[in-house]
Structure formats: C-alpha cells, structure tokens
Amino acid sequence: MAEHIECVVAGAGVVGLAVARALAARGLETLVLEAERIIGGGISSRNSEVIHAGIYYPQGSLKARLCVRGRELLYEYCRTHGVDHRGCGKLIVAATPLERDRLQALRAAAAANGVHDLTMLDPAGVRAMEPEIACDAALYSPSTGIIDSHGFMTALQADLERAGGIVAFDAPIRAGRCTPQGIHLEVGGDAGLEIRTRCFVNCAGLGAHDIARHLAGLPQRLVPELRYAKGSYFVLNRGTPFSHLVYPVPERGGLGVHVTLDLAGQVRFGPDVEWVAEPDYRVDPQRAQVFYSAIRRYWPALPDGALQAGYAGIRPKLAAPGAGDADFVIQSEAVHGIAGLVNLFGIESPGLTAALAIAELIAGELA
Numbered sequence: 119m120a121e122h123i124e125c126v127v128a129g130a131g132v133v134g135l136a137v138a139r140a141l142a143a144r145g146l147e148t149l150v151l152e153a154e155r156i157i158g159g160g161i162s163s164r165n166s167e168v169i170h171a172g173i174y175y176p177q178g179s180l181k182a183r184l185c186v187r188g189r190e191l192l193y194e195y196c197r198t199h200g201v202d203h204r205g206c207g208k209l210i211v212a213a214t215p216l217e218r219d220r221l222q223a224l225r226a227a228a229a230a231n232g233v234h235d236l237t238m239l240d241p242a243g244v245r246a247m248e249p250e251i252a253c254d255a256a257l258y259s260p261s262t263g264i265i266d267s268h269g270f271m272t273a274l275q276a277d278l279e280r281a282g283g284i285v286a287f288d289a290p291i292r293a294g295r296c297t298p299q300g301i302h303l304e305v306g307g308d309a310g311l312e313i314r315t316r317c318f319v320n321c322a323g324l325g326a327h328d329i330a331r332h333l334a335g336l337p338q339r340l341v342p343e344l345r346y347a348k349g350s351y352f353v354l355n356r357g358t359p360f361s362h363l364v365y366p367v368p369e370r371g372g373l374g375v376h377v378t379l380d381l382a383g384q385v386r387f388g389p390d391v392e393w394v395a396e397p398d399y400r401v402d403p404q405r406a407q408v409f410y411s412a413i414r415r416y417w418p419a420l421p422d423g424a425l426q427a428g429y430a431g432i433r434p435k436l437a438a439p440g441a442g443d444a445d446f447v448i449q450s451e452a453v454h455g456i457a458g459l460v461n462l463f464g465i466e467s468p469g470l471t472a473a474l475a476i477a478e479l480i481a482g483e484l485a
C-alpha cells in the first residue's frame with residue numbers, strides 16, 4: 119500500500135531545499151527524497167559560490183528574472199539567518215579594445231535586466247582596485263558577492279524541518295506514474311516504498327532527466343537532452359593578491375576562467391569548459407597549462423608553479439557545444455498537462471543565486 123504525502127521534492131541540493139522550505143512554510147506536508155546520504159552532494163557543492171548580479175542573461179529569460187529577484191532574496195536571507203557571505207564585488211575585464219566594446223553590450227544587457235549599478239573603469243581605475251590586473255577596460259559590479267553555499271543549504275534544511283518537513287537520504291526515485299489520483303513514486307534504498315503525492319517537484323539536478331524519463335504518463339518529447347559540461351578549478355598555492363572577483367569577458371558555454379575567492383580568502387581559478395560523456399570529477403593536472411594562458415591575459419604576473427589542482431563540477435547543459443546557452447526549463451501543468459508535477463531541467467549557474475526565487479515561483483503556483 120502506498121504512503122500518501124502531500125508534496126514530494128526530488129533532490130536535496132540548494133534548489134530542492136529552497137523549494138521544499140517554501141512549500142512547508144505554506145503549511146504543506148513536504149518530503150524531500152535525496153539519493154545520496156548528504157545534502158548538496160552534486161552541483162550545489164561543486165561551484166564558485168558566487169552571488170550573481172544578473173548581468174549576462176537575455177532580457178525576459180528565466181535566468182535573468184530569477185537571478186535578479188533571487189539575489190535580492192538571498193542577501194536578505196543571509197542577513198536574517200546568519201549565513202556567512204560577503205558583497206566583495208566583481209570586475210569583468212577586457213583584454214583588448216574589441217572586448218572593451220563587448221563590455222558596453224554587457225552593460226546594456228544588465229540594465230535591461232534591472233541591474234543599474236555597473237560602472238565602466240579605465241585601466242587606471244582598475245589598478246586602483248586591483249593593482250595586479252592588466253586590462254584595456256573593465257565593468258565593476260558592486261552587487262556581486264560570495265556565499266558559504268553549505269551554510270546556506272544547512273539553514274534551508276533547518277527552516278524546512280522547523281516547518282514540519284523531512285529530508286529522507288539514500289532514497290533514490292526508481293520510477294513513477296502520473297494518474298488522475300496523483301503521482302505515484304517508487305523509491306529505492308534500504309527502505310524501499312511507494313509514495314502517492316499530490317505535488318511532485320523534480321529538482322534532482324543531474325538526475326532530473328533520468329527521473330523524468332521514468333515517469334509514465336509524462337510525454338517524453340518534453341524531456342530535453344542532457345549534456346555534461348565539466349568545469350575544473352585550480353587553486354593558488356600562495357597568498358592572494360586580490361580582494362574582488364575578476365572575470366574575463368564571457369565565452370560560449372561559460373563565463374571564462376575567472377578569479378573567485380572563498381570566505382577564508384583562498385583564491386580559486388575556474389571553471390573551464392570540457393564536454394564529457396558522463397560525470398567525472400577528477401581534475402587533470404595537465405589542464406593547468408590552459409589555465410596559465412587564460413589567467414595571464416588579465417594577470418600577467420601569475421608565477422609558474424602557482425596553480426594546483428582543486429575540484430571539478432558538472433553543469434547540466436541543454437544546448438549543444440557551440441550553440442550558446444539555454445535558459446532554465448521549468449515545466450508545470452501548463453506545459454505537460456499533469457496536475458501537481460513540476461520538472462526543472464538545466465538549472466546551472468545562476469541556480470544558486472536564483473534558488474529562493476525559483477522556490478517562490480514554484481510554491482506560489484502549487485500552493
């Protein structure tokens with residue numbers, strides 16, 4: 119006999135926890151099913167931990183709207199919940215006059231998204247902020263910051279549990295079926311069981327496509343192809359010369375090899391873009407040579423031997439290599455005709471920043 123639970127969320131990453139918290143806060147019985155034994159073991163723990171301003175995304179896109187709204191919500195949440203963060207600001211640097219022209223296009227795109235605090239700097243202005251940086255010009259974003267992503271997820275889990283919600287670990291979803299009486303889910307793990315739910319939100323990150331493909335009754339033409347874009351990080355093995363994040367002009371498939379800081383002051387460089395057939399989190403030390411070349415375009419004084427392999431993450435890409443970036447895909451009843459079902463695909467950057475706004479959107483619809 120199936121257990122009945124009002125709302126089930128697949129995935130205890132940052133988006134899944136945010137959605138579950140929002141549902142529970144509205145008085146809905148909520149269960150999170152996590153295939154791993156920890157929160158945030160996938161995409162959410164293998165990123166740059168950057169709070170994005172909303173600069174890069176096409177006007178009107180989900181990425182643009184949810185990033186800008188999510189940034190506002192996230193800074194407020196950090197302040198009220200004691201989540202460690204810092205609004206350190208970011209420089210987007212142009213290495214050539216041609217790239218300087220692209221900065222103007224980025225500034226216009228940001229303004230269309232509601233980001234109006236960017237300022238253009240000449241080389242002297244950049245050196246006043248970051249003496250080690252060499253460039254032709256830069257955009258400064260004061261509302262970009264960094265966050266303790268695990269601390270954020272821990273706070274979301276605590277909010278969820280205070281509202282009566284539960285996270286079940288080692289609970290992979292094996293299959294499901296959509297019926298007029300609700301959505302039935304077959305859950306594996308040590309305590310395998312069947313669950314019937316009115317609302318099912320598929321926030322499983324890299325596993326979301328597989329869950330959707332095993333949902334009988336969901337038109338399979340609506341499940342987009344998943345592509346894996348691996349991003350490796352290298353860390354600086356000496357003291358940091360930077361106090362801001364430093365980004366190059368963005369490239370197809372990513373934002374380029376950039377300087378990020380953690381809250382302890384450690385400098386990380388990355389991620390790059392490497393298309394892979396399946397998730398692989400090993401960092402190839404040989405890729406450091408590509409990193410040296412990319413970083414020296416804006417930090418020519420980077421010493422030989424200063425980089426050591428860090429960690430890698432996987433972006434869930436919906437667009438083919440070379441085809442540009444796809445928007446978030448959030449499919450609800452209006453798309454597939456199944457009451458109570460929401461599928462999230464391609465939730466890559468700026469997913470961390472947008473998490474609370476994504477949760478607000480979904481919970482408002484389902485509640």
